[in-house]
Amino acid sequence: MLCMMYWELNEDMPTDERLAIAGALMESGMFPPDGAKVVGWWGTPDNWGILLVEAENAEAAFDSLNVWRNAGPGMFTFTKTAPAMEIKDSIEHGVEMLQKMEAAMGSE
Numbered sequence: 001m002l003c004m005m006y007w008e009l010n011e012d013m014p015t016d017e018r019l020a021i022a023g024a025l026m027e028s029g030m031f032p033p034d035g036a037k038v039v040g041w042w043g044t045p046d047n048w049g050i051l052l053v054e055a056e057n058a059e060a061a062f063d064s065l066n067v068w069r070n071a072g073p074g075m076f077t078f079t080k081t082a083p084a085m086e087i088k089d090s091i092e093h094g095v096e097m098l099q100k101m102e103a104a105m106g107s108e
Helices: 015-028 058-071 087-105
Strands: 002-009 036-043 048-055 076-083
Touching (some): 002 058, 015 058, 048 058, 058 076
Antiparallel strands (some): 002 076, 036 048
16 A cells, blocks of 8 residues: 655754654664555655655554654644555546446436
8 A cells, every 4th residue: 555644844843853863763673664665755945745655554554654753752743644546547546436336326
């Protein structure tokens, strides 16, 4: 399952504290968590970014963000996570779904 995670960092948390948390998580092997592979990880100068994770299960998806929350409470001011798919695949899936609905329910 591909999961996209949007995050905004808390600018009230000192940069050196955030960097120490990141270093500790990476060194400990807690990130990425078991069952999760980082596909992409991008950040901006405005302290927000996107993490794209291929997760084997829901727990791995949850843990991909929650290890950061647990290691550094207050690190984020906002997060948003959702399953994701490539737009091409999304369009194909949408067309298939509409066709199934028309066949099952008829067109009105």
